[in-house]
Amino acid sequence: DAGVIQSPRHEVTEMGQEVTLRCKPISGHDYLFWYRQTMMRGLELLIYFNNNVPIDDSGMPEDRFSAKMPNASFSTLKIQPSEPRDSAVYFCASSPPGGRSSYNEQFFGPGTRLTVL
Amino acid sequence: GENVEQHPSTLSVQEGDSAVIKCTYSDSASNYFPWYKQELGKRPQLIIDIRSNVGEKKDQRIAVTLNKTAKHFSLHITETQPEDSAVYFCAARGSGNTGKLIFGQGTTLQVKP
Numbered sequence: 001d002a003g004v005i006q007s008p009r010h011e012v013t014e015m016g017q018e019v020t021l022r023c024k025p026i027s028g029h030d031y032l033f034w035y036r037q038t039m040m041r042g043l044e045l046l047i048y049f050n051n052n053v054p055i056d057d058s059g060m061p062e063d064r065f066s067a068k069m070p071n072a073s074f075s076t077l078k079i080q081p082s083e084p085r086d087s088a089v090y091f092c093a094s095s096p097p098g099g100r101s102s103y104n105e106q107f108f109g110p111g112t113r114l115t116v117l
Numbered sequence: 118g119e120n121v122e123q124h125p126s127t128l129s130v131q132e133g134d135s136a137v138i139k140c141t142y143s144d145s146a147s148n149y150f151p152w153y154k155q156e157l158g159k160r161p162q163l164i165i166d167i168r169s170n171v172g173e174k175k176d177q178r179i180a181v182t183l184n185k186t187a188k189h190f191s192l193h194i195t196e197t198q199p200e201d202s203a204v205y206f207c208a209a210r211g212s213g214n215t216g217k218l219i220f221g222q223g224t225t226l227q228v229k230p
Contacts, residue, residue: 031216042222043161043206056217091160095216104216105151108160 004109006092012115018080021112024073025094033106034067034077035091043091049075082116089113119144121209123221131229136197138224140207141189149210150183150190151218156203164205165192197228 005024013019025032033048047057049069057067064083069075079086089111095104120143130136142150151166167174167181167190174181178197183190194201204225208218 033217043220045217045220048217050216104149104210105163105166106218108162110160 004092004094004107006090006109006112008112009110010113010115012117013082014117015083016081017116018078019082019086019114019116021077021090021092021114023075023077023092023109025075025092026107027073028096029094029107030072030097031095031104031106032069032075033093033095034075035093035108036088037091037111038088046077079114082114084116087114087116119147119209119211119219121207121219121221123207123224125224126222127225127227129227129229130197132197132199134197136194136201136226136228138192138205138207138226139189140191140209140221141187142209142219143188144209144211144219145185145188147209147211147219150181151208151210152179152181152192153206153208153220154203155206155223161206194226197226199228199230202226202228 007022030051034046036044036046046059047067048055052069065079067077091111092109093106095106123140148169152164153161154164155161165176165179165181167183178195180193204223206223207221211217
């Protein structure tokens with residue numbers, strides 16, 4: 001397996017533009033997580049899905065951020081309009097099916113470095 | 118809400134010395150505690166984890182201890198090497214078997230040759 005795949009790896013855009021980040025989880029994993037990492041705030045969970053359904057989006061900063069998971073192999077995180085303070089590294093992670101006796105390692109993708117000018 | 122506190126935020130040691138990073142968690146129902154290592158410019162990767170029914174786990178030079186009563190757990194690295202230099206994150210699995218991990222703020226470890 002190729003692991004979690006994210007695209008693009010780097011994105012530079014201007015304030016006000018729409019940004020779409022993409023993620024392909026590891027096949028068979030039913031949890032998908034979107035994180036944002038900055039020096040100031042560390043690693044923040046934005047939203048996560050289970051079986052393509054959003055479970056907890058309490059970490060989404062504001063209405064400018066939205067995430068979708070149309071099927072088990074694809075998810076997007078969209079920022080519209082983007083602002084300079086959105087500049088960060090965005091990680092996608094996936095983990096295997098959960099359950100009472102399972103302990104779910106999260107496998108991270110390589111991240112997307114977003115710069116908003 | 119659920120919270121994980123991690124200390125120290127930075128740690129500098131001489132090669133060969135030991136390093137200890139400590140975390141406390143708030144949710145007494147947490148039952149899984151992984152540690153991730155993130156090298157500069159790379160993704161976080163799991164290095165060791167411990168479950169709530171175990172007090173200590175060791176893997177070569179790294180070990181993790183868990184004190185459920187006090188709700189804290191620690192990462193111990195012995196005989197540190199320059200390649201151990203990285204940011205280390207502790208995490209606690211949220212209650213309810215949700216699969217969600219609550220991460221600490223991270224510790225930047227520098228091992229001086």
